[in-house]
Amino acid sequence: METSPSFAGPFALGTFSAGDGPAFPGLVAEGRVLDLRTVPELDLPEPTTRALLERWDDVLPLLTEAARSTAGEWLPWSALRVHAPVEPRQLFQAGANYRTHVIDLVVAHEPPNGRPPEQVRAEAAAMMDRRAAEGEPYVFLGLPSSITGPYDPVVIPSWCEKPDWELELAAVIGRPAFRVSRERALEHVAAYTIANDITAREAVFRKDVGEMGADWLRAKNAPTFTPLGPYLVPAAFVGDPGDLQVTLRLNGEVMQDESTKDMIFDVARIVSAVSQTVRLLPGDLVLTGSPAGNGLHHGRLLRPGDVMEGTITGLGVQRNRCVAEEEG
Incomplete structure (x- = not known):
């Protein structure tokens, strides 16, 4: 865990438990x-x-007031277990969306x-320029x-x-969204959080199916392959999601360190594109x-004992140790 919670804005949300007790939604402040x-x-x-997100427009002012109040039961952050901050119904993943990465x-x-x-x-850069101008985000389903x-x-x-x-910025939906425009898409984003989209590289392309495409089911959906959190930071506190630094350290060494400015399709474009087919909840x-x-890229894949530390500007820090299945 972090030594102390750190994020943009006066408060964030998360899911916690104390001892053997049930998980509960919590507001993190100071x-x-x-x-x-x-x-x-x-x-x-x-x-x-998720129950808070379902009434986000009504709940956000109440959370703002609660953060200023001494009422309710306040617990020391260091004494709690931090769980993934939300349990989504649906998980959508944009692929090949950073210019430098794709090149x-x-x-x-x-x-x-x-x-x-x-x-x-040079040819790949020109292809990315055409894709940004004329193409659409490439999105697949996660579990x-x-x-x-x-x-x-x-x-x-x-x-x-x-x-x-694969450290990534994740947008968390508040208002339901169906066939929303790019101009209105961010109105449906309640918060942002950190996700690490672990991938089994050898499972991505299957030789037995030819041009049918990538096997994202096997490559990305093993249990624990999507570390999430630690917090849901309200969008109003995050600022411009197109200007955040995404950094992953492996055993203390920086491996990823890029701005979301390098996205081919911004958050609004991706949310809008998904909503043209699916009703976001x-x-x-x-x-x-x-x-x-x-x-x-680095010629160095994950091994048991490795520790990944992921940060995105204003969203806190996640830290996950890799273990072999027989140790898990």
């Missing part, structure tokens, strides 16, 4: 956590952060005796069952030989892609 079950004004139908991948996949790297990079807490172990399955990290997560610096 190193303490307010058990939101003890705030009668909220009138929670169920004690979850690096194109260069890396060029045959050894192929074109010069400078030519490949909520892959989510784990921000400080919990990441279990590497016994069959997985090439586990890789409160608590749903929209992951926005991972920047350059994955393990394949």
